[in-house]
Amino acid sequence: MKQLIFAAMNNDEEVIKEEPAEELYERKTFKVDAGQEPLRIDRWVQQRVENASRNKVQQAIDAAFLTVNGKAVKSNYKVKPGDNILLMSLVNPDHTEVKAENIPLNIVYEDDDVMVLNKPPNMVVHPGVGNYTGTLLNGIAYYLLQQKPGITEDDLPRYGLVHRIDKNTTGLIVLAKTAQAAAHLAKQFFNHTVSRKYTAVVWGNVESDEGTVVAHVGRHLRHRKMFDAYPEGDHGKHAITHYKVIERFNYVTEVECRLETGRTHQIRVHMKHIGHTLFNDREYGGDKILKGTIYTKYKQFVENCFEVCPRVALHAATLGFIHPKTNKELFFEAPLPDDMRLLIEKWRNYTNKN
Numbered sequence: 364m365k366q367l368i369f370a371a372m373n374n375d376e377e378v379i380k381e382e383p384a385e386e387l388y389e390r391k392t393f394k395v396d397a398g399q400e401p402l403r404i405d406r407w408v409q410q411r412v413e414n415a416s417r418n419k420v421q422q423a424i425d426a427a428f429l430t431v432n433g434k435a436v437k438s439n440y441k442v443k444p445g446d447n448i449l450l451m452s453l454v455n456p457d458h459t460e461v462k463a464e465n466i467p468l469n470i471v472y473e474d475d476d477v478m479v480l481n482k483p484p485n486m487v488v489h490p491g492v493g494n495y496t497g498t499l500l501n502g503i504a505y506y507l508l509q510q511k512p513g514i515t516e517d518d519l520p521r522y523g524l525v526h527r528i529d530k531n532t533t534g535l536i537v538l539a540k541t542a543q544a545a546a547h548l549a550k551q552f553f554n555h556t557v558s559r560k561y562t563a564v565v566w567g568n569v570e571s572d573e574g575t576v577v578a579h580v581g582r583h584l585r586h587r588k589m590f591d592a593y594p595e596g597d598h599g600k601h602a603i604t605h606y607k608v609i610e611r612f613n614y615v616t617e618v619e620c621r622l623e624t625g626r627t628h629q630i631r632v633h634m635k636h637i638g639h640t641l642f643n644d645r646e647y648g649g650d651k652i653l654k655g656t657i658y659t660k661y662k663q664f665v666e667n668c669f670e671v672c673p674r675v676a677l678h679a680a681t682l683g684f685i686h687p688k689t690n691k692e693l694f695f696e697a698p699l700p701d702d703m704r705l706l707i708e709k710w711r712n713y714t715n716k717n
Contacts, residue, residue, distance in 0.1 A: 393448045396444065423452070426542030462495070478540055480536050519545065523540055534697050573606060580592060635648075
């Protein structure tokens with residue numbers, strides 16, 4: 364299976380950046396040195412980037428995953444001293460074959476270039492160890508094959524997936540339907556210009572009506588399936604979350620979280636970092652009573668709440684981005700799913716009675 368995957372090699376040109384874009388794509392930016400003779404861009408890349416076969420480079424150029432000075436070019440473009448070359452490629456791609464499966468999809472919006480879906484809970488976004496079938500991407504592959512029989516990941520890497528949300532997080536996710544649209548969207552995620560707001564229920568009475576959490580997010584040093592917050596430094600990646608209180612229920616709080624960056628488990632880690640673990644977040648300890656009384660009646664009420672919303676209380680509520688072809692801004696909203704809506708109603712009623 365051919366993929367747009369490259370690794371930078373040591374060379375005289377300056378590698379300006381090498382960071383992940385929403386954990387699915389990374390971008391490498393090179394500046395051509397002053398002594399460079401005119402050379403075709405495809406040959407230049409092949410000489411300086413590991414695994415850059417002629418076919419892979421051509422795919423990247425055709426899909427606009429490779430640009431020069433911010434513009435798409437053809438393979439015969441000749442690099443010049445001072446040119447800024449941007450290369451986007453998948454980060455740590457999973458080579459698991461995506462098996463097409465007829466899985467119902469909740470499509471919020473679709474045209475020839477993009478598709479916006481409302482993901483249900485308990486659905487993994489893409490295949491991986493332990494989840495080879497039944498994922499959102501399995502369903503996407505089947506859906507796209509009905510429209511374009513014969514389409515493969517050579518034509519559309521990872522079938523247009525450019526970002527992801529956790530298995531038990533519900534809400535909006537955008538996919539590209541062409542490689543060119545995928546490159547455009549991946550750059551928007553990397554540049555943090557995509558607008559995303561989440562609704563969450565967190566433990567505790569959040570003191571400030573609004574605030575900002577700035578802390579690196581990286582793999583937990585002991586528990587590799589978890590992430591943790593770290594001071595600005597070498598471990599983890601820079602992350603910013605803005606939050607605002609929607610409604611208070613004494614022992615829990617409904618909040619809106621706006622992502623400025625998009626790191627794995629970012630909201631879950633950042634809210635725990637400031638003492639407000641997400642409600643029923645098993646991985647981070649939110650499936651225990653973290654705030655409240657010792658009375659049996661209260662404990663039973665919380666257990667009932669866990670049953671009503673048997674997952675982390677997090678929902679990707681809004682999504683805004685620039686359309687890759689029309690350049691018009693698109694904005695979408697997904698209403699709270701029933702489990703979170705009922706959870707909030709239960710807490711509201713409990714607060715009003717007590």
